[in-house]
């Protein structure tokens with residue numbers, strides 16, 4: 001998979017993919033990430049990328065021309081499966097969308113800033129608008145990092161244990177059951193006996209019951 005990201009603050013995207021599981025996915029060649037600095041496509045001596053909004057109002061808007069020039073250049077060699085715009089008025093992001101995106105080959109992610117991007121870029125290029133929650137971030141970079149992280153870990157071969165993505169919370173509309181590690185006794189609290197019984201069918205049953213009761217209690221909406 002190849003992911004291109006357009007940003008006015010590319011530094012924000014340097015760290016998220018350079019550690020742990022995502023780093024391993026990139027090093028194994030399962031995923032390529034290319035970060036593009038929109039300012040390099042800015043207009044004039046000051047490389048302007050934003051301007052005041054028509055009709056007045058606070059906040060600058062990312063202009064059409066720098067974005068269009070960069071997207072056109074990328075599209076001249078890459079056929080994108082989706083051109084994604086990160087925005088709080090986008091579709092709420094869910095595990096099911098991560099699953100779908102993980103099957104794509106080429107993704108382009110546009111990170112907005114300030115008041116947003118000129119609506120005409122959304123009309124002309126964007127195929128998918130994603131929100132990571134009902135709150136407003138200063139830019140789309142952190143939201144893009146969340147989405148991309150959740151996609152990369154689903155690529156076959158990225159996770160060491162192939163089954164572990166399948167047992168994630170949300171994968172079957174259930175939250176994950178509780179987990180424990182050594183020591184078996186800690187400050188008067190012990191690990192549920194069933195987990196040390198060696199009876200794996202019973203352990204699976206216990207985990208399912210725990211997942212179900214946790215979901216009923218914390219996120220009953222997931223069971224609807």
Ligand code: ADE
Pocket residue numbers: 086087088112130131132133134135136137138139140143
């Ligand atoms: N940009 C700013 N806030 C955002 C959000 N909640 N989701 C996606 N992109 C954003």
